[in-house]
Ligand code: FES
């Protein structure tokens with residue numbers, strides 16, 4: 001499976017990594033994770049180099065992992081520090097480790113060339129660290145679909161009317177075309193739906209007694225981060241594009257782990273500027289989003305099964321595919337650039 005190597009991948013919620021051995025898969029590679037005594041996160045291949053026992057079946061001893069089969073022991077840097085009954089440790093007895101960093105409530109891992117693993121390159125939403133915004137962490141939603149099929153969905157506001165009619169959409173949006181353009185590391189897709197009835201989702205959080213304008217700005221930062229800025233404001237309040245924060249505004253962030261060719265995990269969280277410090281609102285919002293994201297999951301998993309059944313089917317291309325195609329070209333270009341550099 002071809003993928004961008006030199007990038008940070010979101011892998012697991014920070015709060016799920018502690019002083020025990022856990023595993024996660026990334027592009028088919030089994031990774032073992034744990035926190036060291038100082039609180040940093042170690043990530044290594046979950047594979048003992050002796051007989052290939054998963055190290056996750058062993059024990060954490062201080063900052064080291066002891067294999068559960070014959071006790072080979074590895075430090076958090078992957079170096080072998082002990083072979084029971086054998087005084088000499090060969091130079092090649094270590095195990096591969098991966099750089100990690102924490103950002104936006106997640107552990108991110110770098111699979112590529114370690115000399116360029118700069119945590120400053122990890123995606124970060126400014127509002128996530130701003131006390132005037134309310135952050136609520138959602139789920140790690142497993143979807144049995146290729147991560148780029150999920151990425152297609154997250155570059156495609158036109159599906160909202162049809163997939164999420166009771167939560168995020170209404171028929172007012174049906175015929176409003178979407179626009180798209182390149183951004184530095186990805187694609188932006190957006191549309192405004194003007195003078196429409198307020199959708200049920202926002203009706204709960206603002207008092208709207210007339211028509212509203214509603215926006216969707218879908219930012220896709222290739223290869224694995226999507227941020228959906230959506231919100232609403234009364235149509236009689238004139239706002240420019242840059243003043244969206246005057247309305248009810250929410251960022252739904254999707255930080256995607258490509259598990260393997262047919263599976264991904266969507267770690268989602270929200271950042272909003274209304275109903276701050278209101279836990280009941282957070283719960284309601286997330287209950288609604290959970291329904292909506294499971295609607296995406298259903299259709300994406302069904303598509304994945306059909307793709308396997310009809311691998312050579314010639315598809316019809318629609319106008320709404322422009323942004324997903326742009327996104328895929330970006331990912332392909334990133335992979336091609338890496339291949340070229342390696343050659
Ligand atoms: S398999 Fe790990 S020490 Fe033998």
Ligand SMILES: [Fe+2]
Nearest residue numbers: 160163292296
């Ligand atoms: Fe959706």
